[in-house]
Amino acid sequence: MFTDRDACERAIQAKDARFDGRFYTGVLTTGIYCRPSCPARTPQPRNVQFFPTAAAAQQAGFRACKRCLPGATPGSPDWDVRGDALARAVRLIDDGVVDREGVPGLAAHLGYSTRQVQRLLADGAGAGPLALARARRAQTARTLLEATELSHADIAFAAGFASVRSFNATMLEVYDTTPRELRNRSTRRRGTDLGGLTFVDLDLAVRQPFCPCNVFGHLIATAIDGVESFADGVYHRTLRLPVGYGVASLAPTSSGVSARIGLTDLAQLPTAVARIRRLLDLDADPVAVDAFLSEDPHFAPLVAAHRGRRIPRGVDGDEMAFRILLGQQVSTAAARTHGARLVQAVGDPVETPVPGLTHLFPTPQRVLKAPPEAMAFPQSRRDTIARVATALADGSLDLGVGADRDAARSGLLALKGVGPWTVEMIAMRGLGDPDAFPASDLGLIRAAAELGLENLAGHSQAWRPWRSYATQHLWAMTPHAVNSIPGHPGCSQEEA
Known part of the structure; x- marks a missing residue:
C-alpha cells in the first residue's frame, strides 16, 4: 500500500480511518508521523513520505503525533x-x-x-x-x-x-x-492488583465495520469450563503466556472491544494483547472482504445484513487443534464436556479473581498424560489426539503464530486420523488463514443448497482469498447459539 503514492495521498486527503495501520505518513516540515485519519490539517503532498510501519517512520527520524496516536491503530491486515x-x-x-x-x-x-x-x-x-x-x-x-500506577x-x-x-x-x-x-x-482509570494479578484496562482498536455477533457468539457457545466463562455480557478466559499466565475479560463496544487484562508478569502485556487481537480477528480489513464477497450475488444480501464479520480464532494454535479434534462429529455441548474433562484432568490449575477461571488449557505434553476417564470417546479419536500431541510436543508439527501454513497443513494431513475438514478448521481458527475452507462441513453444504449452489467446492474458488470469511456468512444461515451474543441487541438469534 505505502508504495502507491496516489492511493496514500487520497487516503490522507479523505482522512480515511480504514487505512489506519496499513501505512503511516511522515510530514517532512514537522518531523511528525501520523495515521491516515489524523484530524490535523492535511499536509501538502510534496511534504509527506509514506512508511509501511511505525517502526520505519521512527527509524527515519519522525516522532509520533500527539493528536492521532498512530501507535494505537489496528494492525495491518x-x-x-x-x-x-x-x-x-x-x-x-x-x-x-x-x-x-x-x-x-x-x-x-x-x-x-x-x-x-x-x-x-x-x-x-x-x-x-x-x-x-x-x-x-x-x-x-x-x-x-x-x-497503571x-x-x-x-x-x-x-x-x-x-x-x-x-x-x-x-x-x-x-x-x-x-x-x-x-x-x-492520561484520563484512564488506573489498573489494580487482585489475586496476584495486575490488571490493566484497555480499549482495543478495531477496523470498522465490526460485527461481533458470530465471533463472540462462537467463543461463548463453545466455552470450556475452567478456561472460559461468560457473565453479564463479558467473555472471560485464561491465557497461557511465555512467562506466567493471565486472564482477559472482553466485551464488544460501539467503537471496538473493551479489555481488562490481568497478568502475573506485566512484561507479557504486548504478547497478551497480540493474542487477544488474533482471537477476535481485530486486524482484519472488513471493507475489502465485504466488498469482494458482495460481488457474488449469492453473498450480497448476507454481507449487507452483517457487515464486518470476523473469524473466531484462538489464542494458541495447539489448544485450537485439540479443541477441534474434541469437537469432531459431536454437538457443541458434548465438545464442551470433553474439553472440560480434559482441562480438569491435566490442565494447569491457576488462581484468578474471575469466577469460573481455574485452569490453563493443557499443553501437548500434558495432553499425552491424560487418563482414560478424561478421554470418554472412541479409541480411534484418542489415538489421533495422541499422534497430534506427540507431533506438537517433539516439534515436528508447528501450529504457532509464526508457523508456515502450507507446512502445517502437510504435517497435519500426514497424521493418521486427521482429515481435510480438521485441517481446514485448524488452519482457519488456529493458524488464522483467511482462505481456509472446510468444504465437507455439513453446515456449509446445507447453506449452499439453500443458496442454490450445486458445486460448493468449485464455486468457492471465486471467494479466494477470503473463504474463511465466506464460511462465517454461510454458517450464520443456520440458527445456532454460535451466531449470537446472549442479550446483545445487535445480534439476536433471529437475525443471525
Whole structure:
C-alpha cells in the first residue's frame, strides 16, 4: 500500500480511518508521523513520505503525533492475509519473540539466517527486527504509563527496556514527551492488583465495520469450563503466556472491544494483547472482504445484513487443534464436556479473581498424560489426539503464530486420523488463514443448497482469498447459539 503514492495521498486527503495501520505518513516540515485519519490539517503532498510501519517512520527520524496516536491503530491486515516469511516474522515479533529470544531466535523460528531476516524485514517492513521490537516496547510502555500506577522503573523493565535511561530516551525520541508528561495527561482509570494479578484496562482498536455477533457468539457457545466463562455480557478466559499466565475479560463496544487484562508478569502485556487481537480477528480489513464477497450475488444480501464479520480464532494454535479434534462429529455441548474433562484432568490449575477461571488449557505434553476417564470417546479419536500431541510436543508439527501454513497443513494431513475438514478448521481458527475452507462441513453444504449452489467446492474458488470469511456468512444461515451474543441487541438469534 505505502508504495502507491496516489492511493496514500487520497487516503490522507479523505482522512480515511480504514487505512489506519496499513501505512503511516511522515510530514517532512514537522518531523511528525501520523495515521491516515489524523484530524490535523492535511499536509501538502510534496511534504509527506509514506512508511509501511511505525517502526520505519521512527527509524527515519519522525516522532509520533500527539493528536492521532498512530501507535494505537489496528494492525495491518497484510500480516494476517499473507503467509510468506515476512508476514510470519512480523507476527512473531508482535508475539514477543525478539524480546524473549533475540534476533537469532526469530531467525531460528523462520529457518533463516540472521542476515536474511534483517534483509527481509528491512525490505518489506521498512525496518529491521530490532527497530520493530523497539516500536512495540515504546507502545507497551505508553500503555502502562497511562493505565497503571507502576513506577517508571517497573514500567521500563516490564516493557522490555534494558535500563531506565534507554526507556526515557526512547519515549522522548518516539513521542517527543517525557514519561511523566504522558502519565499526567492520561484520563484512564488506573489498573489494580487482585489475586496476584495486575490488571490493566484497555480499549482495543478495531477496523470498522465490526460485527461481533458470530465471533463472540462462537467463543461463548463453545466455552470450556475452567478456561472460559461468560457473565453479564463479558467473555472471560485464561491465557497461557511465555512467562506466567493471565486472564482477559472482553466485551464488544460501539467503537471496538473493551479489555481488562490481568497478568502475573506485566512484561507479557504486548504478547497478551497480540493474542487477544488474533482471537477476535481485530486486524482484519472488513471493507475489502465485504466488498469482494458482495460481488457474488449469492453473498450480497448476507454481507449487507452483517457487515464486518470476523473469524473466531484462538489464542494458541495447539489448544485450537485439540479443541477441534474434541469437537469432531459431536454437538457443541458434548465438545464442551470433553474439553472440560480434559482441562480438569491435566490442565494447569491457576488462581484468578474471575469466577469460573481455574485452569490453563493443557499443553501437548500434558495432553499425552491424560487418563482414560478424561478421554470418554472412541479409541480411534484418542489415538489421533495422541499422534497430534506427540507431533506438537517433539516439534515436528508447528501450529504457532509464526508457523508456515502450507507446512502445517502437510504435517497435519500426514497424521493418521486427521482429515481435510480438521485441517481446514485448524488452519482457519488456529493458524488464522483467511482462505481456509472446510468444504465437507455439513453446515456449509446445507447453506449452499439453500443458496442454490450445486458445486460448493468449485464455486468457492471465486471467494479466494477470503473463504474463511465466506464460511462465517454461510454458517450464520443456520440458527445456532454460535451466531449470537446472549442479550446483545445487535445480534439476536433471529437475525443471525
